[in-house]
Amino acid sequence: MNAPESQRLVGAPVKRKEDYRFLTGNGQYTDDIVLPQQSYAYFLRSPHAHARIRSIDKTEALAAPGVIAVLTGDELAADKVGGLPCGWLIHSIDGSPMKEPPHPVIAHDKVRHVGDQVALVIAETLQQARDAAEKIDVDYEELPAVVSAADAAKASTLVHDDVPANTCYTWGHGDKAATDAAFAKAAHVTTLDIVNNRLIPNAIEPRAVNASYTRQDDSYTVYVANQNPHVERLLMGAFVLGLPESRLRIIAPDVGGGFGSKIFLYPEDVALTWASKKIGRPVKWTADRSESFLTDAHGRDHVTRAELALDADGKFLAMRVHTTANMGAYLSTFASSVPTILYATLLAGQYATPAIYAEVQAVFTNTAPVDAYRGAGRPEATYVVERLVETAAHEMKIDPAELRRKNFIRQFPYATPVGLTYDTGDYEPCLARAQELADVKGFPARRDEAKQRGKLRGLGYSCYIEACGLAPSNIAGALGARAGLFEVGEIRVHPTGTVTVFTGSHSHGQGHETTFAQVVADRLGLQLDQVEIVHGDTGRVPFGMGTYGSRSLAVGGSAIVKALDKIEAKAKKIAAHLLEAADTDIEFSNGVFRVAGTDRTKTFGEVALSAYVPHNYPLDKLEPGLNENAFYDPTNFTYPSGAYVCEVEVDPDTGESQVVKFTAVDDFGNIINPMIVEGQVHGGIGQGLGQAMLEQCVYDNDSGQLLTGSYMDYAMPRAGDLPDFTVETATGTPCTHNPLGVKGCGEAGAIGSPPAFINALVDALSPLGVKDIQMPATPHRVWQAIQAARP
Template sequence: MTFIGKSIKRVEDKRFITGQGKYTDDIVLPQMTYARFVRSPHAHAEIRSVDISNAEKMPGVVKIFTGADVAEINGVPCGWQVDFINGETMKEPKHPLLVKDKAMHAGDAVAMVIAETYGQAKDAAEMIIVDYNPLPAVTDAKAAMEEGAPQVHPDVPGNLAFDWELGNAKDEVDAAIENAHHVTTLEFINNRVVPNAIEPRSAIGHFDTSNDKYTLYTSTQNPHLVRLLLCAFVLGIPEHKVRVVGPDVGGGFGSKIFHYTEEAMVIWGSNQIKRPIKWTAERSESFLTDAHGRDHRTKAQMAFDKDGKVLALKAHTYANMGAYLSTFAPAVPTYLHGTLLQGLYTTPLIHVHVNAVFTNTNAVDAYRGAGRPEATYLLERLMDTAALEMNMDPAELRFKNFIPKFNGVEEPGYQTQVALQYDSGDYHPVLKRALEMVGYENFRAEQKAALDSGKLLGIGFSTYIEACGIAPSAVVGALGARAGLFESAQVRVQPTGKVSVYSGSHSHGQGHETTFAQIVADRFGIPLEDVDIVHGDSDAVAFGMGTYGSRSLAVGGSAIVKSIDKVIEKGTKIAAHLLEASEEDLEFAEGKWTVKGTDKSVSFGDVSLTSYVPHNYPEGLEPGLDFSSFYDPANFTYPFGAHVAIVEVEKETGKTTLKRFIAVDDVGNVINPMIVDGQIHGGLAQGIGQALCEGTIYDDSGQLVNGSYMDYVMPRADDLPQFEIDRTVTPCPHNPLGVKGAGEAGCIGSTPAVVNAVMDALSPYGIYDVQMPITSEKIWNILNDDSGETEE
């Protein structure tokens, strides 16, 4: 029986629906203590003194650490280096475990209080007296580069971490724009959003004095990477003496990729006090310290000929890095953003320039899509705006500019102007299908009828490409990655023919325990329940690069296939021996090796048992049936799709209601359609949230004024419709599964589609540019008063 392409119900569900999931905060160790961090209330402040004398006397206090205690320890490192255009090295100020002399953002940790209970740790934290001298703060990336702006780091004058450019020669692009029939120009802010996994970050550090071994339980997307960074770059402790476990993790969306200071503090601290330490963020701490996403301030121009063919694209972005460079932060506005500006279009000339800037805000790093949503927003807002300005149909404008179909096998991949070579693509069908689903033929008439009866309906389009499973390691290394981006997998066939798979990918909702098992059961021809997927524990799994960038199936799944192939190859040798036939005469299908053209066969279970009880066994062959593989892909994968939003804007209140959302995505081959659909749904909700309601608000002093669930607006159930989704299938030509990745697609395509729809609805008023999030307040103000101010 085949398991590929089937919506198998998830095997991991049982523990979650019965309340038996095991998240980090659910773990209790003997003698465990609890930590509370004292965090700077100021965005930028000198720390004159930290007085812990009263706090130390509080009940239950075990130990208090301040910046002075960890001053000699390295900070948490950045994992990606992007140097200046002029060759100068990226500015990389230390991100200390606790700050000693200066707080760089509201939420920077100043002290760690450890007590017998969490309540006692909180009580004692209140008693610490920190004498701050508040300094002027800067929160906006462009403002931070202006003359006289507050300086975040004394050793980074001008606050510029690096600048970067890519594409065709700038003067060629400028000339094409100068001479074009039409140029569409947009300046916009891609709003800063907070990932907001519903499980707050949590970490437990445990130093075992019996064997000098550390264990870190942490809500992470990649335990092995955390271990590597923790050992090799922060604490300098031997890697073989550290076990990192990422147990059940309640959502990540990027924010749990990174190695955070709290992880290092609980590990280091557990050796100081010789007891385990647990820290779990309160939601307000998560808002202040989980790496944020987006925050680009961009000016972009797209030039067209009179028929609507795109001639050139130019973009400049100020990317807000926050106060420190988080693990993958430098890659996001550069190699995950600038490189995607070809989109689905044949644009012959592209130039992108990025300034990555320090501010007195929390760090910004990869959030679902990471750079690709920003690139898509840039392109797709330009496309719909250009269509409006040139009085062309926005769908037609896209069809006119799509790259022609190529499968990456007989036809070569598509070489973009911005470094990447797309693997395979067929872009017309996704938009065509989306238009069919919308009923586009009739929509404009409905829209007109609605307008006549006083209703503002709008339709918005977005056709996107993304780059997933970034690889191969040598290429990403050349682009500045300080890590490889391969994956490992071990397939261990047990003597009885049951299979344990150890994957370096990590599931925090994606359903690996089901999808990966489908692949294994399918290839071996055994029942699904005979396969178990183990992940998230560095002691169990040899190595892993973790889960982010929609890489698990394309990279992690392919690593599993490599090991499966090795098992079958060795199994064939054993089967040939047992059947007294030559290997060439055997075929392996449906869980058994058969001598071609006969009924002589031997089962998978018999072969595995023989491999562990090798009495009657091929000479010279090692016993056992257990293989590890490392898979380093040949290229990125390039999913794509077309998203269409239909909105209604209520004139009286400015409220936007999302009436319909249609998504047609092409993520290559699909192993479990149910799970892929679920990934799309979730991505859509997050992308729609960015468009309509989400976004941080920092005041002038650098306070995050909407840093709680009371104040930061995320989509709730009654804000969204049921989604209408479909897909086309263009297999990836370079991995054994033909898969491309589905985790981020929904979040990449949806944001501009929604914004474009609102702009379309408002077009009767001549309004074509409103900044995200497009709240009812913003629209009401624009419709009622151009100054944006209201009268009491």
């Protein structure tokens, strides 16, 4: 039953264990769960971006067929249900804490964005709840709306009456004096005005909640499509409903994608949990796609002025960045950290820039809340850095790749001027390999051939770095985190020698049931199907922090390895007793315990059985059983990096842009499953190119109405919009501070691809005099840029 030495699982492209149930329709998602006496919820939402609620008349709705309850903010206030908390405290430059206006579960007195929930209708069927909601009469006093981040601070309209200038905080990071001094002596300064467009996450499975109250023990069980159930339990129980954790069980079953949008505690989760006790029945709500567009936390939405100072030889001297970040109407769970700790700390990129200063103004607007979306701050930072570098290269007439090489960090560890210490890296081989795979040398000939066809062809680079595996807790706490950032792993060995692993990480497409099983099976010498992975249930798994920020293997996997260390240490003592040897003489490899230098052995299965049937067991020294857990709190982030090369062809008559070649070479450290890594990179590049080429959330600037509220208006990339990607993982520089040497791969593609595309597009248009173009570079926007550049 043990795996042969030649069939190592770590590093092998093992097919995903979980895919069989997904592909055969046997996954279980929140909406699949139907509980006894199930009722259904529908939220009446505000049609206005900003309005006072004068009154709500629910008389007719309560009398409608099948209606069980119609609940509003008044009932929540009467039950003293608090607003939603923000999980990260940011201080302004003057030391004052950020403004944290209430984030109500159901709007009470005022609505602040289109889609803000005004009433909760519960009925026997969903259709009955919908019908009844139409009978609710809400008297609104409509107010002016502020939508644009660029306009928010100077607008006369206040989203929250007690937040002057709509400003949540003005935060600074880096050495301003040193940066200003470096700019004063620069031979060349590159300046760009950058808009990082607002995005709407679009997971296959929309958000869903099914909450049930049990009167017998005064407890709640909540099924929810969520990426970190323990954090949801902590925030909802301790900070909103005032419940002890023993009375609140959160179960996140199969989850159909998240990309960050399912990390957060949402109002609907709290409302249904609270309502389940009010009516004494389970309540289920599943968002329709229109609700998802309106109310899922959006991503990005930065307006930035960025400057890069260089000497006459092209060496970087300093970078200066001012960003206005849109928070939306309320502070979502991690919103405050995204444009600060997760953004400005990455502005060094791969380059030895001596001085950097960033200032971030976060503002409230009458739009949906903005929070982490795949990459969360890292794509925004990389876009600023890589657009500056590419533009500087063109302005100084230096080859863009050579300008990067001239400024690469060469010595590690390296302390950046924005607070991070890169433990390891080697950027030159990634860039060289990307150029080779992209056939950069052959590009001039391809450009000339395209010109003969009347097309414009361009080539662009992006050399990104990101910080993954948010950590360590003590530093994060000092920077404003209101929770720890550790992870937990528990290994439960059964008497037959099979293993169940409980992890605080949550899988919603990453393949944890395969990769974690590879790590455990490889270590213990088991077959893959002898290892079960359990996640997503606060009633079964010790307290963990969930999945986001590419932390699953680096943090969650490391916790599992620490638990495996304990399992092996105890198992060696049991084996030593069985083999009548000292435990220091016991070697363990490929599922076999051996007395060193002899042929005396015991299998892992034999030792496991002895642990639970301790007839021949050192009971005076060891407890029976073989079950261990461990918590892992990293000492540093991990720092994946890579080099991307994009080649674009443009039709100057229509503005249509086509990605004809895309090459990605990434350094993810050690690789557990290369097939899964490649899939993660493919997905990330698809999302990144979607942002660069097509996607943009647009609100009407006067009314605050969402203009891109469906797939008819919000342009998601299709297969025909994307090329075949050339993806390769470099030999890599393993992480030096986690036991697996892994770095994280889930967000890389979304981080590196947008600037690579825009750099290629600007290169294609540069013969016409175009120096910049904002995302998304739609055909219309490209055509306009071409027309504006023509004499």
